[in-house]
Amino acid sequence: MPASEQSVGTIPVAGRNLSRQLVSFTRRQSRAYNRSLTSFGDAFADVYTSVLALGCAAAIAVSFVAALRGEMVRADPLSSGVAVHSPVAMPAGLLWVLLTYGVLTGILMAARRLGPVAVTGAQGAWWLPLPLDRGPMVLPTFRRRIVWVGLGSTAAYVPFSILTGLGLATVEHALAAVTFGACCLAVLGIAALLQPGGGTPRRALAGAFLALAPLAALPALAGRMWPLAVSALAAAVILRRALHRAGAVPGTDLIRGGNVSGHAGASVFFLDTNELLRSFAGPPRPVAASRARRFYARPAGSPFAGLVKADVAAFLRLQPPVVVPLLWLAACLAVLVSDAGLPAWMQLAFIALAGCVVASGMGAVARRTALLPELDTLLPLSPASVRTSRLLMPAAALALWMALLTGTLAVLGAGGPMLPVMGILAGAGMGAGCLRGATRPPADWTLPPVDTPMGPVPRAQLSALLRGLDVTVLSMLPVGLALFVGQAVPVLVLMQAVVSLVAVLAVLLAPAGTGRGQR
Amino acid sequence: MTETGAVLEAEQLVVGYGGAAVCGEVTAAVYSGQVLGVVGVNGAGKSTVLQTLAGRQPAISGEARIQGLLVDPDTVPFRRQVAAVFDDDLFFPSLSVTEHLLLVARGHSLPNPELRVAAELEFFGLDGRADAVPDALSSGQRRRLLLAAGFIRPASLLILDEPEQRLDPVMRDALARRIKDHAEAGGAAVLVTHDPGLLVETAGSCLLIKDEVELVEPGDGAAFIAGL
Incomplete structure (x- = not known):
């Protein structure tokens, strides 16, 4: 046995130098080990591909x-x-x-x-x-x-x-x-x-x-x-x-x-936005938790009502602070009413970006439950019912967000009086996109890229990465079109209703197993 | 030491998460040369008690002192007194077994650290895997490495959370001897275990955590475990 008499006792505390030496020791040994596993060819290939990728991205x-x-130089700020x-x-x-x-x-x-x-x-x-x-x-x-x-x-x-x-x-x-x-x-x-x-x-x-x-x-x-x-x-x-x-x-x-x-x-x-949002998610807020507990304690009439209650309570407990969507809302409005001479397509792209970010943030509950899909099978409900319950709060929150955005724009003279209606409808579709994105399975990076005339394209990975964003952007297209043409004409309102309905139904009625947690 | 001479003194300590206690108040004292066992069913709060004593989890109320120092792992004197071995399974992926132990030995300014490391490697049966990185070790070998890191350094109080997990019977016996040696050398230990044999062999007293926390004889604690 090692000297037991040394297992107890007081050793003088060494200071900063020893701490520095140990950090250096750890780094030195780690580098030596890693170098032993890496050939010159591997290192060269890593540097080469990194430089090439950075160069392409920069170009x-x-x-x-x-x-x-x-385009901005040519644009007339007044028109x-x-x-x-x-x-x-x-x-x-x-x-x-x-x-x-x-x-x-x-x-x-x-x-x-x-x-x-x-x-x-x-x-x-x-x-x-x-x-x-x-x-x-x-x-x-x-x-x-x-x-x-x-x-x-x-x-x-x-x-x-x-x-x-x-x-x-x-x-x-x-x-x-x-x-x-x-x-x-x-x-x-x-x-x-x-x-x-x-x-x-x-x-x-x-x-x-x-x-x-x-x-x-x-x-x-x-x-x-x-x-x-x-x-x-x-x-x-x-x-x-x-x-x-x-x-x-x-x-x-x-x-x-x-x-x-x-x-x-x-x-x-791994380009996994769901995991990224999970990593940034903070602990549940105690105030919301207490309110949600009182709400949750009330009796529910049916299994579906019970699940809705659970999802609402979880939404109140887990959802990030409301200040982030409000900041994005303010940024959208500022971009739209400024005299910076931004082209319309760029303003709409900014709204689409804001919509995607806010919609992604609304999926906290779906992202959490997607980790434990077994929970959804505890109640005698169909997968579509479970998804409906999970969709309600994000859809309501996004409808409210879009209503605020489009309502303010309508007041400022953009899009006409029907624009807020389109915004609310778009919010429902964005909720579906949020759910679709929050329950998407991670990209499988082992699948080979597909050969195309443009070169090999990682199609499976791209489709996995865009899952959810596709429906969100699609749901915002009609309202974006109305803003672009300057008037929410009836045909665009109808188009918005159809697109949002299709988005919601497509997500609710998706076949089982098309996403983590969607069973 | 505390005023009572205890290495560890916990006074009406309430442990838990988010303000909710997981078990009753803990009041206990462990003196030099003593080993305190902690037993209870799963979820009783055994590990939370240990996490709180090690300063990884803030106490809800009450206080614990180790060698007279309030539990605070952010102070150097506390870290010098307490060695804690939990089932963390966190290692530097590029450091070998020897290098991990050397890090601890040098960090505690042990004389002849290489010799101490060699002795620990032999004791814990890791001498054949001295140059292996953690990923190349079995689960039990990684557990031995964690224990070796806990025992290689000087400590007044040793905190061990189910140290017998993933160990073979021979290693469990060796571990029991090692804990006793630590106590005989003047150290103290707190040990959560589900192993009646290890408890009886090492502990001088036992905290039984049920709805309330009570101090019992190790034999009673072992009987409680055996009855689960």
Whole structure:
């Protein structure tokens, strides 16, 4: 037996250096092992395909942005867009600032879910219990995140700057992009500062959202050096403090962030949006849970009524905060009423994007129940009845969302008085799309691509990835058409009714086994 | 040590999730050289008690102290005192068995870490798999690796959650000896188990978790397990 007398006793706590050495030891040994498994040819092929894929994606993005910019330059702000008769016209500059604010808010929320200071499961199990300073254990990953967020956000802002700053020179676009990158780093630092101590007080979170407002205005002030200097200084000060405190983040929070990051990373790798949304889903809210419990306690007259009650209660408990759909709604309205000269098709594409995102977010219950399809067989109900019950709340919520959007647009003079009716009908179809997407089986990446004149296409995987989005977009087509032509004429209303009805019936009456949880 | 000299002292500790207790209040003290068994049916709250003592789960009310320190795994002194082995099955996929143990040994500044690792590998029957990565190990071997990591480091209190799971009978006997050796060397241990033999052989007292939590003799705890 190993020296038992050594199993109890006090060993002096080593400090930061030993912690750093152990992290280095782990990384060194892991790299050596991985290198032993990877040949030069494999590494070359990985780099080659990655560079090629990035190059193709960049080429497509550049040509798309160039074409769009050309169209925006030619467009007349007074006659382009779907809400040209709107009495309200938002200045383009304000729209860009609001969109930037929305993006920064999204980054803050995502960063808080992902840590941002975090450890992997193995690091949590083997590093965190050691009696050492945790700073060197968490800092390398956090620093890498800082670098990637800085580079990624700077690169991502370039096309946005090209589209929104039509009169800017190349240097000014670069300045704006770097300013945005610095703002994103400041947001990342704020998320890290909110992290220690677990449950962040609402006041601190509200303060953080307020602090984002001036940051969001900085990239739009491109062409001068001071916005860059201010954002860089803010990022430096906030990150310095965040880096200093990173080692004090509670272990449970480090592990939670690592779990979410790992789950989300794997979901992105496999392009599985359902898993991605599951990874970002928070715990049920206690207030909603209590309300739902009272509602659920009331008697139900039939098995179907019982299931509906259960689904409604689960929806109230699990659904993410209502602020996200409202933000998307506000963004849609801002895009539609601005005088930015956005072409109508682009405004409609933005509405379609918003609709898809909001619809995906409404499928929390269906996504959860899809993991345990056996639950749906506990009641003597047909699969169609189960799907009907599961559809009701997303369809109602999306109908309300569309009613708010189209109702506001109708008030602003776009689409006519029948537009809200079309919106409500479209919402029902979008609910079907939400259910279809939330219960889709994951893509099978072992299936070979199909040869086409354009080259091999992973058709099975693409159809799996688009499942749900197809019905959502289809359901929004008639209402989008009405916005495009400027009037919700009866034939379009009828078309909307038919499309939504077909979408709902197609999802409800889909054959058993066409989706996880649909039996 | 606490004021009473106990290595572990739990006072009206209520454990659970989301504010809902999973079992009755836990009040217990474990002194140097003692092993406390914890038994109960599935879902009684045994592992939750251990998770709370290890600081992985916040207590609803009451408090626990280990060597006089409030349970807080975010402090270095607490981590130095407590070794906890749960069935986590989380490993660095690219580190070998030896490297995992070296990490722990070096992290606790043990003298001659290579020798200590070699001794643990031999004790837990992993010397033939010393260079294997976790994915190449069987379920039982991974369990041995977790136990070896728990025993290689110094600790005043050893927290073991069903350590006998996935072990063969020979290894179970060796584990019992090892727990006793730890206690004889002045350490204390809290052990959740479903193995009556391991309980009787190692524990000096036993927490029986039913609707209420009561302190019983290990023999009574073993009889309770055998009667399940």
